[in-house]
Amino acid sequence: MPDYQYYQKALQGIPKPCAFLDVDILQQNIRDIAKKSNGKNIRIASKSIRSVSVLKYILDASPVFKGVMCFTADEAVYLNEKGFDDLLIAYPVWDAHYLKKIAELRKENRTITLMIDSVEHIDQLEKVAKGENCTFLICIDIDLSSYYPGLHFGVHRSPIKTPEHAMAIVQRVCHSKYLQIDGVMGYEAQIAGVTDNDPNQKVKSKLIKLLKKNSTKQLTQKRQNIVADIEAMGVKLRFVNGGGTGSLHQTSLEDDVTEVTVGSGFFNPGLFDYYQAFKFHPAVGFAIEITRIPAPNIYTCTGGGYIGSGATGDDKQPRVYLPEGAKLIANEGAGEVQTPIFYRGDTPLKHGDPIIMRHSKAGELCERFHQLYLIQEGKVVGTYSTYRGDHQCFL
Ligand SMILES: Cc1ncc(COP(=O)(O)O)c(C=O)c1O
Structure with missing residues (x-):
C-alpha cells in the first residue's frame, strides 16, 4: 500500500483540504469485487x-x-x-x-x-x-x-x-x-x-x-x-x-x-476495514494541512471534521491514515474548522505538510468536496467532479 511520502508527493501543490481517489487501488477493488x-x-x-x-x-x-x-x-x-x-x-x-x-x-x-x-x-x-x-x-x-x-x-x-x-x-x-x-x-x-x-x-x-x-x-x-x-x-x-x-x-x-x-467496497472507507470475510483497500481519502504546531508532537490542521452519519460513536470520526501512528486527540476529535493530530513517529512534520485521512463512510465524503483528485502511479492525473461539484445535493 502507498505510504505517507507517496501521497505527500502526489498532492504537493494541490490546495488543502482536498479529497483524492487512488485510481490504481480503485482498479484493484473493482477487480476483487467482480471476482466475488x-x-x-x-x-x-x-x-x-x-x-x-x-x-x-x-x-x-x-x-x-x-x-x-x-x-x-x-x-x-x-x-x-x-x-x-x-x-x-x-x-x-x-x-x-x-x-x-x-x-x-x-x-x-x-x-x-x-x-x-x-x-x-x-x-x-x-x-x-x-x-x-x-x-x-x-x-x-x-x-x-x-x-x-x-x-x-x-x-x-x-x-x-x-x-x-x-x-x-x-x-x-x-x-x-x-x-x-x-x-x-x-x-x-x-x-x-x-x-x-x-x-x-x-x-x-x-x-x-x-x-x-x-x-x-x-x-x-x-x-x-x-x-x-x-x-x-x-x-x-x-x-x-x-x-x-x-x-x-x-x-x-x-x-x-x-x-x-x-x-462502499469500491472506496473502502474506514468502517469497512473490520470484516472477516474480505479486505478491500482504501481508494479514497482526504488531505488536511498542518497550519499550527501548538506543542511538541501536536499538529493542528485546517478542516477535517467530516463525520459519518448513523448512530454516533467514535467509529464515525474520520481515521488518521498516514503517517502511520498519527491519531486524533480524544477531547477535540476531528473539528469543524481545525483538527489537532498527535504524532510521535519518525516522519518529520512541519507547517504545510499534509495529514492523510479517511472518511468512516464511503460516498458522504463527496458531499464535502467539489472534486476528487485522481492519483495514478504517484501523480495527480486529473479530477472527477463529485455531486457537490455538479451543484447537486440529494440528501
Ligand atoms: C438497500 C441497500 N442495499 C445495499 C446497501 C449496501 O451498500 P454498501 O455496499 O455501500 O454497503 C445499502 C446500504 O445502506 C442499502 O441501503
Missing part, C-alpha cells in the same frame, strides 16, 4: 459513490456491473439525464412532486423502479400514475432482520416480515392497472453493514459472528420462500436484489438472487 460476484450482476449503490464520473468508470470496467441503486427520485432523474439506465430507487418516494418527475420518464419508457413496502405506498403511487397516465415499475422491499429475545438484529425499514404479507402486497400490485412488478429487494443490513472483526472489540466481534451465522440461515430461507411464492403466482421478476459490500461473498452464492448491490 459468482456470476451474478452487481448493481452499484450510488449513495456510496456520489460522483457521476466514478459511477461511469465502474460501470465501464466490467459487464458484471449493471444498473444503479439510487437514493432519491431527484438523483434518479439526474442520473437518467446523464445517460444512466436501469435505476432502482432503493427507498420509498412519497411526495407527488417527485413521483410526477418519475412519471414523465416512465412515459418515455425509462427503466426507473420505485420501492414499496405497504398498501399505503401502492395507493399513493397509483394515484399519481393514474393522474399522469403512466405505469410505475415496482420493487418490493422485504424485511430480512432477525429477531432474538431482546434484540432486533437488522434495520427498521420494511414492515413486510412474512411470505404471507409479501404475497398480499404482490397480489395487490398485480391487480393494479398502473403498477407493474419489476423486482424484489431484501437487504440483509445486519450482515452487510455490521463489522465482525474489530481488533478493539474482540468479544463483541465474536458474538456478532455467531449472530450473523444464525441470521444468515434464517434470511436465506425467507428470501428463497418469498421469491418461490411470488414466482408460483406466475409473476416474472426482472431481478431479485440482495446484499451489500459486507455480504457480497455470501449473497452472491444464493440461487434466487440475481444481483447484489455494492457501493
Whole structure:
C-alpha cells in the first residue's frame, strides 16, 4: 500500500483540504469485487459513490456491473439525464412532486423502479400514475432482520416480515392497472453493514459472528420462500436484489438472487476495514494541512471534521491514515474548522505538510468536496467532479 511520502508527493501543490481517489487501488477493488460476484450482476449503490464520473468508470470496467441503486427520485432523474439506465430507487418516494418527475420518464419508457413496502405506498403511487397516465415499475422491499429475545438484529425499514404479507402486497400490485412488478429487494443490513472483526472489540466481534451465522440461515430461507411464492403466482421478476459490500461473498452464492448491490467496497472507507470475510483497500481519502504546531508532537490542521452519519460513536470520526501512528486527540476529535493530530513517529512534520485521512463512510465524503483528485502511479492525473461539484445535493 502507498505510504505517507507517496501521497505527500502526489498532492504537493494541490490546495488543502482536498479529497483524492487512488485510481490504481480503485482498479484493484473493482477487480476483487467482480471476482466475488459468482456470476451474478452487481448493481452499484450510488449513495456510496456520489460522483457521476466514478459511477461511469465502474460501470465501464466490467459487464458484471449493471444498473444503479439510487437514493432519491431527484438523483434518479439526474442520473437518467446523464445517460444512466436501469435505476432502482432503493427507498420509498412519497411526495407527488417527485413521483410526477418519475412519471414523465416512465412515459418515455425509462427503466426507473420505485420501492414499496405497504398498501399505503401502492395507493399513493397509483394515484399519481393514474393522474399522469403512466405505469410505475415496482420493487418490493422485504424485511430480512432477525429477531432474538431482546434484540432486533437488522434495520427498521420494511414492515413486510412474512411470505404471507409479501404475497398480499404482490397480489395487490398485480391487480393494479398502473403498477407493474419489476423486482424484489431484501437487504440483509445486519450482515452487510455490521463489522465482525474489530481488533478493539474482540468479544463483541465474536458474538456478532455467531449472530450473523444464525441470521444468515434464517434470511436465506425467507428470501428463497418469498421469491418461490411470488414466482408460483406466475409473476416474472426482472431481478431479485440482495446484499451489500459486507455480504457480497455470501449473497452472491444464493440461487434466487440475481444481483447484489455494492457501493462502499469500491472506496473502502474506514468502517469497512473490520470484516472477516474480505479486505478491500482504501481508494479514497482526504488531505488536511498542518497550519499550527501548538506543542511538541501536536499538529493542528485546517478542516477535517467530516463525520459519518448513523448512530454516533467514535467509529464515525474520520481515521488518521498516514503517517502511520498519527491519531486524533480524544477531547477535540476531528473539528469543524481545525483538527489537532498527535504524532510521535519518525516522519518529520512541519507547517504545510499534509495529514492523510479517511472518511468512516464511503460516498458522504463527496458531499464535502467539489472534486476528487485522481492519483495514478504517484501523480495527480486529473479530477472527477463529485455531486457537490455538479451543484447537486440529494440528501
Ligand atoms: C438497500 C441497500 N442495499 C445495499 C446497501 C449496501 O451498500 P454498501 O455496499 O455501500 O454497503 C445499502 C446500504 O445502506 C442499502 O441501503
